[in-house]
Amino acid sequence: MTGDDYILQADRLHKSFGRRAARVHVLRGLDLSVRRGEFLAVMGPSGCGKSTLLHVIGLMTPCDAGRIVMNGSPVAPSENARNAIRRTQIGFIFQRFNLLGVLSAAHNVEVSLKVRGLRADGRARELFEAMGISHVMHRRPGQMSIGEQQRVAVVRALAHRPAIVLADEPTGNLDSDNADALLDLFRKINLRENQTIVMITHSAEAAGRADRVVHMKDGRIID
Ligand SMILES: Nc1ncnc2c1ncn2[C@@H]1O[C@H](COP(=O)(O)OP(=O)(O)O)[C@@H](O)[C@H]1O
Numbered sequence: 001m002t003g004d005d006y007i008l009q010a011d012r013l014h015k016s017f018g019r020r021a022a023r024v025h026v027l028r029g030l031d032l033s034v035r036r037g038e039f040l041a042v043m044g045p046s047g048c049g050k051s052t053l054l055h056v057i058g059l060m061t062p063c064d065a066g067r068i069v070m071n072g073s074p075v076a077p078s079e080n081a082r083n084a085i086r087r088t089q090i091g092f093i094f095q096r097f098n099l100l101g102v103l104s105a106a107h108n109v110e111v112s113l114k115v116r117g118l119r120a121d122g123r124a125r126e127l128f129e130a131m132g133i134s135h136v137m138h139r140r141p142g143q144m145s146i147g148e149q150q151r152v153a154v155v156r157a158l159a160h161r162p163a164i165v166l167a168d169e170p171t172g173n174l175d176s177d178n179a180d181a182l183l184d185l186f187r188k189i190n191l192r193e194n195q196t197i198v199m200i201t202h203s204a205e206a207a208g209r210a211d212r213v214v215h216m217k218d219g220r221i222i223d
Pocket residue numbers: 017018024026044045046047048049050051052053
């Protein structure tokens with residue numbers, strides 16, 4: 001396989017928090033390669049650094065050492081370089097959705113596009129339809145069910161056509177029916193649009209729906 005087959009390559013990532021005695025070395029020379037079009041699940045015990053990994057490969061948090069190649073290009077570590085690539089190439093789905101409570105679903109998506117210098121086009125409406133939530137477009141998060149809120153978060157993550165979608169325990173706050181529905185949507189998007197998805201999960205059942213599962217331990221991917 002050549003480098004072109006990978007949408008993301010992370011080599012020997014290190015990340016620590018805190019200083020001196022309080023220092024926690026979270027990522028310890030972690031390697032991870034994600035293939036184009038792959039639906040990958042990452043599992044690991046609580047506190048092992050899964051969210052840290054997602055924030056680092058999602059270019060929100062700088063690593064202390066290591067290299068990230070996104071869509072064939074090495075990412076320079078400066079904040080400007082990371083921001084520019086993050087805005088265009090990355091879609092993020094949080095466990096707690098992180099929707100803006102004062103805005104409607106449609107406006108949440110519009111704001112996300114706007115910060116990326118994009119305008120809402122037919123894509124957002126299509127995604128609301130594909131997710132089965134056209135009826136909540138003009139509602140605020142507080143007027144939606146939990147499952148609907150999470151699906152709005154998925155629309156927001158996909159609207160700018162990111163190269164890779166990163167999801168941090170996206171089913172963690174959902175009941176099993178909603179979790180199932182979300183995983184079905186991930187699979188549908190993955191197949192229909194060849195969308196690359198990296199999903200962190202605690203749930204073996206959720207992980208079982210992915211193409212490949214890797215495990216994190218002691219700051220590394222162990223398989
Ligand atoms: N911003 C931060 N400052 C200090 N410590 C942090 C920070 N973020 C995470 N940590 C620590 O790093 C470790 C890994 O956290 P995290 O990546 O959230 O793990 P996981 O998502 O696997 O539960 C934990 O010990 C956590 O307390």
